[in-house]
Amino acid sequence: MAGQGLERREVLRILAIAAGASGYPGFHRWAFACAHGESAPLQVRPARYAPRFFSAEEYATVERLAELILPSDGSPGAREAGVSEFIDFMVASDPGVQYRFRYGLTWLDAHAERDQGKTFRELAREQQSELLGHLAYRDRHRAGEEEGREFFRLVREYTLMGFYTSRIGLEQLDYPGLRIYGESPGCPHPGDPEHRNLKASKG
Amino acid sequence: MAKTYDVIVVGTGAGGGMAIKTLCEAGLTVCALNSGRRLDPAKDFRNHRQPYDMTYRGFGDPRKRDRYYHIENEYSDGVWEHGITYTTAPGTSWEWPRCHAVGGKTNFWGRSAARMGEIDFKAASLDGGYDSDWPVAYAEIAPFYSRVERQIGVASTVQNRPSNPDGEYLPPMKLRCLDHILKGGCDKLGVPYLPDRLAQLTVAHEGHPPCHYCGNCTEGCDTGSFFSTPWFLLPAAEKTGRLELRTNAVARSVLVDERGRTRGVAYVDRETKQETEVQARAVVIAASCVESARILLNSRTREWPNGLANSSGQVGRNLCDHLYGTTGYGYLPQLLGQPSFPDNVSASQVVWMPRWQNLPGGPREKFVRGYSIYPTGGCGEYPWYEKEIEGLGSQLKRDLKRYYPSPVSFYCQIPSLPRSTNYVEIDPEVKDVYGIPVVRVHFQWGPNELLMWEHAKQATAQVIKASGGDVWGAGKEPNTPGWSLHETGTLRMGDDPKRFVTNRFGQTHDVPNLFACDASVFLGCSDKTTTLSILAFSLRTSEYLVEQLRTGAL
Secondary structure: OOOOOEOHHHHHHHHHHHHHHHOOOOOOOOHHHOOOOOOOOOOOOOOOOOOOOOOHHHHHHHHHHHHHHOOOOOOOOOOOOOHHHHHHHHHHOOHHHHHHHHHHHHHHHHHHHHHHOOOHHHOOHHHHHHHHHHHHOHHHOOOOOHHHHHHHHHHHHHHHHHHOOOHHHHHHHOOHHHOEOOOOOOOOOOOOOOOOOOOOOOO | OOOEEEEEEEOOOHHHHHHHHHHHHOOOOEEEEOOOOOOOHHHHOOOOOOHHHOOOOOOOOHHHOOOOOOOOOHHHOOOEOOOOOEEEOOOOOOOOOOEOOOOHHHHOOOOEOOOOOHHHHOHHHHOOOOOOOOOOOHHHHHHHHHHHHHHHOOEOOOOOEOOEOOOOOEOOOOOOHHHHHHHHHHHHHOOOOEEOOEOEOOOOEOOEOOOOOOOOHHHOOOOOOEOOHHHHOHHHHHHOOOEEEEOOEEEEEEEEOOOOOEEEEEEEEOOOOOEEEEEEEEEEEOOOHHHHHHHHHOOOOOOOOOOOOOOOOOOOEEEEOEEEEEEEEEEOHHHOOOOOOOOOOOOOOOEEEOOOOOOOOOOOOOOOOOOEEEEEEOOOOOOHHHHHOOOOHHHHHHHHHHHOOOEEEEEEEEEOOOOOOOEEEEEEEEEOOOOOEEEEEEOOOOHHHHHHHHHHHHHHHHHHHHOOOEEEEOOOOOOOOOOOOOOEEEOOEOOOOOOOOEOOOOEEOOOOOEEEOOHHHOOOOOOOOOHHHHHHHHHHHHHHHHHHHHHOOO
16 A cells, blocks of 8 residues: 555654653663664675575576566566575575575476476576476476476575565565554455455556 | 562563562562563664565574574574473473563563453363362452553453453554455354454553554564563563662572571572572562473472472473464455555454354353464565465566465464373473473373364364455464463462462462462463463462561561
């Protein structure tokens, strides 16, 4: 509900003034006295990212997979949100998942070579998309690709994790927690409690 | 000679906090022992950080993830205990995260604050004699509930259901779109769907600013807009000048004199590992019920070979907990494709479905007593429903956005029945890092609670369907025992010293100047949360203790 919520920064400012005025003898320091959030590191994207876990070839494949799962198609996708960097960082931090990623990437290349004589990375984008489509949609599943489907689930999960925890991703969902509210925000359709006649949203 | 305080209070959670405030304001000197440090809301609470402000986006460092992953993450890193605090008997799974910071779990609690009613205090009589009634009637505790509600601020409505007595309430949270739809379904089925009793300030209250609906409650509130001990109780106690709060003081045992009365508490300093004794005329233990039992069981002397105040053999017995679990989840097609709604504002429940089974005069179920359900849903912090949406590419992006306002999920709050097989004892072999023997937990869900779990899953599916929604699934198993952090029992109250550890005022039958002010005195856990009742019973016990000291009865 754009417009319903106040700008977060503005609310924090108002609350900080209220806090100072009340002189409330609770915790010794009001949280708003410090710049929480604002001093946190920005998502800096270096021109050329040096992966921590993946080899350069593996990383290129991960980057492509993330872009195929959440493409930049008029609205921002995995690329704009730096999802492949997030995946590399998380996998580098998690020995428990490293083998599954490495095995899955190997499976993709071996599978592409067997069928098309090229590694996954060397395929045309449409061919890559076609291959993933068989892993992604139940009615297109093929026998003998169970391991591939398992890897696709894994890489999709990490892609969504990276995207929908980025500011870009949360803005795309219009996550209401990006705003703060002056009063308890309720349902905006008082005339239609059953919500049978809502207008379809554009986009 | 060392100072002798009027009272030592062990623990600063809901029960300890209320005792500390009440005793200090009555003019008594209090030494409060807390096993952890003070929190600084500016540093230790989430403070409106978004996932992208954190290194691991709130998922936490995978190398540090332990069994408490469900409760500890990057937002509350370093607040929960990681050392060994208990062991389990063969066949027992018990998941029991400990928060040792000042204020304990009140810093992060779920804020649901319903009163228990006569249906809970007289549960044994009403359901045909299983176990025992409480020694306290609703009419006796009701004034204490009112005083607590006025202090902490609870938002709700008058609902006129005797099984959920009404209290004194601030304006309720407003119903969201998904609430209106689910309420329609519940109305068809005759299932109540009502504003929860929520200890979250919808208006400014007693000097505390109102909620700003950021949705970060379970990581600590930096404006103190919901009840916690550090925000609501300790400042008043500290203002009296009669409170000495010792942090990082891990209570080892309660000390007794030659007359069989307590004279103080021995504790170990968390950092130096040095043991210290502190003296007082009376001791209140409120360390949360398993810890409280542990302290008494570890207070062995020649006179008390089985633990202090344990002539009944009931210390540590009758441990209960709420069975939690996802009873169902799905989505409401009415909301597909709608713009996002501010649904995440209270972080969890705005509403609840209070117990509607086995009410007096109503139909009887296959189980005794009853349970509640909390519905949640809508536009949340993370699109967890992605597992239900297949595919990739632009279609996936559109689908995830389209479904964003529509998911709903339900979790149950099912009381376990007191049973002789659910208890804690001291593990003869294992000590914690402070050299204090830990408890060994014996606990399993019983048939009554598992019947309720099945009932709740069926009821949830019916509610989703009656609301026009589609069911995606339900939890296969209930959560591990201990998960809800609503344990009760171990020092239960009753008039018979042979069967109960404490009397109706929370005073131990065996040691007259030793009191318990946490959920350890509860007979059972009912379908309501524990915190409000802990506060009310602690207030009552503390005032009784003040009176006993004043009249010289102690």
